[in-house]
Amino acid sequence: MTYAADARLRPSADADYQAPSVWRSRGIVIALLGLAIAVIAFFGNLVAAGQSGVDQASTLAWTFGVTTTGFALVKTAIAVVLWGIILKLWLRADSIKASLPALVGTPGADSDPNGDVDTPHGKAVVSDRAPGQLPIHKMAKRMFRPMLAMGLMAVIVGLIISFVLAADASSTAASAWMQGLQFLGEAMLLIGISFLLGTILWAIRTAGGDVQEDLGVKVYTPKMPAPAKGFVVLMMLGLMLGIVQFIGYLVVAGGGADAASNLAWLAPLREISVALILSGIALALVAIGNVLGFQFWRIQSLIEAGERS
């Protein structure tokens, strides 16, 4: 089944499967730009080490904002490359769909009945038709763009505040706003990347089902692997902590609490939120590796069972 909104998640009809990905090149350029910005901030920090008092606080304020912006650019680059991967996945699936009838010949009869089966690559579901999408796929496809956009906006606003703070380094409120906003932005960018990985898992699942259905054989679909479940839990937990740290910084900015002691625990909390989302991203990549292994196994079994003239 093709969903109207999914057309925006596939390459155009005239896309050339042989052409290099422009998104890959763009992603690499953006990543190198982000690294260059982080290097500028690095030297700024080294200068700050030789300063003291207000001068040091002022330099540290803008270097914080600039470094985080450099990170945000590299994360954007990762998102751009992942987008290129999604498009190339579809083009590869089209190539497999076009080639498989010749490679398989007359497909062999599948012995497994419909329902759950064990395969060398874990549990799978056998069905006559390609399965529909999972709720997490729907959410991932809808949300990756807004999350990336909101994340970038939060980081840029934080960068502007860092320049304001550099001009008046004594402002606790500006410092709290800058840290809270920029780390919320970083968390949102990583959630956007997580949703893109969820979209990749959707594309692999959907394309795999389409290819099998098109060939007229039973459709084998892997069940959601444990790493994919862990990915969803860690992503949500990380986002929640990202919001909690932002609220914590707002409280400090409002002057309603002991700033020094609160900033002491908010710093590791904001890093934990990013760390948990990164842990989830690692699991998503592992799940992608598992699903790809399953699909290669399925194609190979079809070729071995088929009768080519």
Add this chain to the structure above:
Amino acid sequence: MTTVTKSTDFKVEVTDKVPDYNAAQRIGRRLWAPMWLMAIMAFPIALIIGAARANEIANGGSEATVSSLLHVQAGIMFIGFAAVLAAISFAIARILGAFRKGGGEIQESLGADVVTLRMPPTARVFMMGMMIAMVTLIVASIVHFAWAASVSTGSVTLVESELAFVVLEAVRRLGVALYLVAITFGLATITRVLRFQAIRVRELAQLT
């Protein structure tokens, strides 16, 4: 006129049998899980130390203890970051291994020459960047622990400790940026492999 790109237009190796995983892919398959576990253990420990430090500040504890805990917390947190970013990098290497092995097995099962993409330059940048970034983060974390010990024993002043923290923070941030760039190159390699396989599978259909 349309130019046809062939799999042999890429830098490839042609064999009779499926090539084994390369060294990076073997390491990736073995080490992603231990790295991930190490990260998951490091993060809560760093958070607990951060909470202990906040408690010291709130209760007017000694400045040396507060400064020492800051170094310990940052050291543990960034060992966690080094580990989780390594887990991500290894998971990417594992995906590249799945493409190499799976693509080879399909070609072998068809009785065709097994054409495998050679390691592209982006993959080399990915591995080199990852190694430099990991060493940067681990060394910075170890130096944090050394400063924590020095502050506790009183062999350095609080001002010196603070300056060391500023420098180490700069080094850690650069390490993370480098790690993320390396990951971008790893993902860019996947894009290239997908393009190669889209071309190769159509060639196989023409051969059979």
